[in-house]
Amino acid sequence: MAGTTPEDAVIAAGGELRGRVSWADACVRLERQGPLTVVLAEARGVSDAAIAPVLPLLDAIGRRGEARIVATLDFEQIDLLSATLGGPGVDLLCAPSEAERVAALCLAGMRDGARVHDVSRNAEAVRLQRLNEEVARIAETLARLTRGETDTRYSERPAIASVNAPAQGYRAPPPTTDGAEVTARDIREAIRARRLRDQYFGKGLFEDPGWDMLLDLFAAELERAQVSVSSLCIAAAVAPTTALRWITRMTEAGLFERQPDPFDRRRAFLGLSPRASVGMRNYAAAVGRGGLAMV
Incomplete structure (x- = not known):
């Protein structure tokens, strides 16, 4: 892929770049910023001290559904970012390739059933859907085990449950x-x-x-x-x-x-x-x- 910068990735994903801001100025900018679809947070190579104050705000934006958060990070930053950015609306990319970054941005920007026509992006969407289904299968299997059911062939419960709806009570x-x-x-x-x-x-x-x-x-x-x-x-x-x-x-x-x-x-x-x-x-x-x- 020709582009190697975050700006290139946004354009390649079909997005419109609204602006770029440093981590030092991010809190002020995000609090004043109008509606957004996706926030790309490039944390790789940035100090923990610069990143830490911004993470709660990014997490709140993702949880409220105001925008999807796509954050890139180095392996050494996993514990720092995942401690705060652990809610819905966040996708953490560890040392991503340019293709992975573009695919994540594209998926994050899909709203209201928007379709993605690029083959590589569709493949990524299929992988994420399969991941959701596999996790749901695991959750259902463990739920049966907690009820003492070992033979699942005759279970009347659905094979695929909603990943976003854990059992209540x-x-x-x-x-x-x-x-x-x-x-x-x-x-x-x-x-x-x-x-x-x-x-x-x-x-x-x-x-x-x-x-x-x-x-x-x-x-x-x-x-x-x-x-x-x-x-x-x-x-x-x-x-x-x-x-x-x-x-x-x-x-x-x-x-x-x-x-x-x-x-x-x-x-x-x-x-x-x-x-x-x-x-x-x-x-x-x-x-x-x-x-x-x-x-």
Whole structure:
């Protein structure tokens, strides 16, 4: 792609550039700015001190639906940005290519059922739709496990649920009492076995970031450990931007919960929701009862 600047990306996405402002002046500009469709926040290479004051305002804009926020960042900035920009209306791109930036801007600007005709942009939209459907499938599976349903073939519940509508009024059932007990070591061994596949078949062939992150958070829960967003991105074993999108969808689906760091407001931890925790425990118990290996 010919363009290499943020301005070029906006134009390539079919947008109209309303202006460019420094991080130092961003708060004043955004508070006075009229209606916008998308805000592109280029954080790569910018100091934490310059970025931190602007993030709450960007998050508020995204949550209120006033504009979509597309933020680019370096891997080292994941914890800083994700601690605040964790709500709806935000797309975090870690070290994106120009094509990824343009695709994200294009998708963010799609309103009122607008259609995208570019093949590469359509492909990105399809990938995001599949991600939503896969997360919904995982959420439904864990919900069945919390109810003690192990055979899903005859379930009358829909296979695809709304990712943006987590179950309300959830109450965890009592823990299983069949004597089956899973340990953090069991989960860590399962994770190591999954990573061994990459050594023999190459990375990318068996990508399953949702499950990898569930296993990592389940092991951390059993260890009484906390997991940062950047650490969970590593556990997902996919590109950071892909992992961040999975984290967003899993949080929206009610499977992950953000836990602010009481000692550093610039960082947040992630943990399993009560529903996801019970589902994982019941799954582990069912595996143990069957004498099967955790996969």
